[in-house]
Amino acid sequence: MHELKLEYRNKSALGGLFIYAFSTVFVTYLSVSRSPPSDLLSTFIWIAVLFISINAAGKGFLQEQKERMLYYYSLVKPTSFILGKIFYTSLLVGVIAMLVNGIFILLFDSNIEAPIWYAVALLLGGAGFAATITFISAIAMSASGNFTLVSVLSFPVLLPFLVTQVKFSKLCIAGFDSVLALKYAGILILLNLLVWALAYLLFPYLWRD
Amino acid sequence: MKWWKVLAIVLMLYSIIGGFLIDVPRLPILHETIRNTYFHVTLWFAMMILMTISIVNSIRYLSSGDKKHDYLANETVNIGLFFGVLGLTTGMIWAQFTWGAFWVNDVKTNGTAITLLVYFAYAVLRGSVDDPQKKARLGAVYSIFAYVMLILFLWILPRITDSLHPGNGGNPAFGSYDMDNTMRMVFYPAIIGFFLLGWWLVTLRIRLKNIQDKLVEDV
């Protein structure tokens, strides 16, 4: 997993990310101005996370220079490369999600009924977002290096995650029901497995350039 | 002319004539619109078959690199998308008169819209790459994603949540138990008819592409 170390060099971008996350949330807070009901709150949170993650993680591949890609190419196997990349992006998205959630909950002064389940939702959703965005941005990078392509390609694929995620967090904020929570967690785990497996299997075909 | 083209013509005509003249069960809400089953539902089945052919050929392309497989995968998606858009609009008309609105917030309807969106994204992806081999490879990879979404949204999600569509969440409109044998007599041939019609269009488009390739080679 020395992939992680390689990625760590780009940390200068992280500071910008924090500011980006904070301003997005703050804009929402200023425009809404009162505490929204649980379904709206979770929608706000996850749409914010979605956009910030696409912006942050979607560039993961686009930023790589050709020479550096060649260097990676000689260094690691494609499968371990994509897994490392996804792990790194998961961390990134996880940090973003926690940040956005933290600021939202702080500003709107909401309390969460089932915090542990909420954390589970966050973790699973974040991992799914990360895997999908990373893989899609790999496709977009080989296609044209055009950033809009990342959004066009990844939005519809991210939708199942987003929808389940919003419902799951809403459930955790108010009106918790453990049977439903288990069902949502199950769906998220299955979706995660699916996307990770697809990324693992298909990435070698993108690698050849 | 090939035998299956004749079959397509016969089946299409049969599904129109049989679809309007053969007796159908009398059901509330649906009334005579139950005959839409022959034309709306069959479009979706035809699309499913086309998309399945597409993913099989995408996988075959990834392992073979043969241009033939790529053309098959791409053109089946194009015609499948065409059928899908027709299915969505016909479904909207039907929904207006039976469920009361052009767009009801239904799992399957929403899922279909998302699935079509994924396939449109596939078309955008292909459009944004110039190199034909790269286009084919990226398209194949993304179309596997698209097909997984299709299965997820059209087959799995409607079964675990409530849907107005029959056969999902205990809907009484008409499930498999309502479709009696006389309906099946038109329904299945109509599926084959629509599929063969779509396949015909696919082969035509592929032939045109091959002609284009030859012209480019000659220049």
Next chain:
Amino acid sequence: MFRLKKISLLLILSLLSTLSFAQEITMADAMRESGKIYVVVAVLSLVMVGLLAYLIYIDKKVSKIESEIDKK
């Protein structure tokens, strides 16, 4: 989701209530009795035949161009 449940409940109830009066369900029976339905079917069939004939025409044309290109 709750709304959907309500709608399907409504559907079930309306099914149950109408089952006993199955005759009341309006179908285009009059059209069938007067034979006018055949007019509709004739028109639709003709449209279909026309479209299919056009498809055959295009098919032939493509075949012709294919053979021309092969000759070169």
